[in-house]
Amino acid sequence: MRINAPLNVMSVDSINVARVAEEFELDSEFTWGSNVKITGKSGAIHKFDLVVTSKKDENVKVAVLHGISEDLVSDIMKFNAIAGDCGISLKALVINKDLDDTELNLTHMYNIITIDQRQESKPKTAVFGVKELDESLGGAMKRGNVYMVSGKTGVGKTTTCTQFLVQGARMGEKGAIILTDTRGSEYIANAKTFSFGFEEYYKEGTIEVIELSDRIRELKEGVLDSLKNREKYISKLTGEISRIIIESNITRLAIDPITPMIVENDDFVNQFIMNLAIPKTFMIVTSPVMKSDLSMYGIEEYFVSGVIKLEVDDPTTGLRKASIVKMRGGSYNPYPFYYKITTKGIVSPQSEKEPKGSSIFKRVNA
Numbered sequence: 001m002r003i004n005a006p007l008n009v010m011s012v013d014s015i016n017v018a019r020v021a022e023e024f025e026l027d028s029e030f031t032w033g034s035n036v037k038i039t040g041k042s043g044a045i046h047k048f049d050l051v052v053t054s055k056k057d058e059n060v061k062v063a064v065l066h067g068i069s070e071d072l073v074s075d076i077m078k079f080n081a082i083a084g085d086c087g088i089s090l091k092a093l094v095i096n097k098d099l100d101d102t103e104l105n106l107t108h109m110y111n112i113i114t115i116d117q118r119q120e121s122k123p124k125t126a127v128f129g130v131k132e133l134d135e136s137l138g139g140a141m142k143r144g145n146v147y148m149v150s151g152k153t154g155v156g157k158t159t160t161c162t163q164f165l166v167q168g169a170r171m172g173e174k175g176a177i178i179l180t181d182t183r184g185s186e187y188i189a190n191a192k193t194f195s196f197g198f199e200e201y202y203k204e205g206t207i208e209v210i211e212l213s214d215r216i217r218e219l220k221e222g223v224l225d226s227l228k229n230r231e232k233y234i235s236k237l238t239g240e241i242s243r244i245i246i247e248s249n250i251t252r253l254a255i256d257p258i259t260p261m262i263v264e265n266d267d268f269v270n271q272f273i274m275n276l277a278i279p280k281t282f283m284i285v286t287s288p289v290m291k292s293d294l295s296m297y298g299i300e301e302y303f304v305s306g307v308i309k310l311e312v313d314d315p316t317t318g319l320r321k322a323s324i325v326k327m328r329g330g331s332y333n334p335y336p337f338y339y340k341i342t343t344k345g346i347v348s349p350q351s352e353k354e355p356k357g358s359s360i361f362k363r364v365n366a
């Protein structure tokens, strides 16, 4: 089954193997086999159209289904079941046609990545630079809209904002974070301790850190008393924000959290979010949760274009869970993924596990 793959001859029954490997970031370090038989935990022998295995870690296997049959729905279900029996969690469906809704839903539900061979492989726009999150979003987040990252204290909202800006900076985009309840110096001191490179981008000015001044409180007074007050406040605040963005040529903005800028009123929040959106700009706002499990006032989620919900899954291990609960006008994966926060930022829990078979003893070399 393990055949070394010369990079120029890589089509197995017309599946582009390199494309599969690329999709799962196996670099060029992989082997593959077609019509591979694997014995599952149940004892049954299963056959896969293609299995691509990482050379670095042979536990990393991608099972591939070639979606050519008439009854793709039952093929996908069977494929998911046999991959499960074989302990293979990385799954791909290679297609040359459009999937119907049922097929598409199944691939989402089973976490099967579809690879459309009619399309050129293109680097997906990485919004956060966090593999699972970007994959779940599947390109559904758009510039010019406002998205919300929700969750309790400590789930990772601020870290998500920082990685969002760092990812932009890596691609040459200028970004800013507006802090509404933390001192800039505190935020910077913490963000620096991550290893994803915040400090360099901050120093060179690619990421700006902005504090909201205490004046917001007096500015907000009486904001619900009249329509005029409301409009004055909203246009002043959102006007200042867009001025900063335009002056500094910023294309990514995070507001962390949005709560101190708004009041508990549907029309207000609606108008505020509408005015906040800036063309060509990726924008995320965060919200702690209180009146609903998505926001402070329980209304914010209705007016943003999408919500990423963060939760603590297991307080004893620090395991957290992220799910996309709303994303207008895009195909995304609604099934949650699990993560931890380490000095590397948001990481998948697997990446922390010790490599299988590693010994507790270590030989000392001369």
Ligand SMILES: Nc1ncnc2c1ncn2[C@@H]1O[C@H](COP(=O)(O)OP(=O)(O)O)[C@@H](O)[C@H]1O
Pocket (backbone or CB within 6 Å): 151, 152, 153, 154, 155, 156, 157, 158, 159, 160, 190, 191, 193, 194, 341, 342, 343, 344
């Ligand atoms: N520099 C860091 N290095 C490692 N872990 C960190 C660092 N900063 C924060 N964390 C961890 O990430 C968690 C989430 O932090 P944060 O993103 O500030 O959450 P939130 O903004 O949702 O309150 C913290 O509780 C802590 O466990």
Ligand SMILES: [Mg+2]
Pocket (backbone or CB within 6 Å): 157, 158, 159, 256
């Ligand atoms: Mg925070």
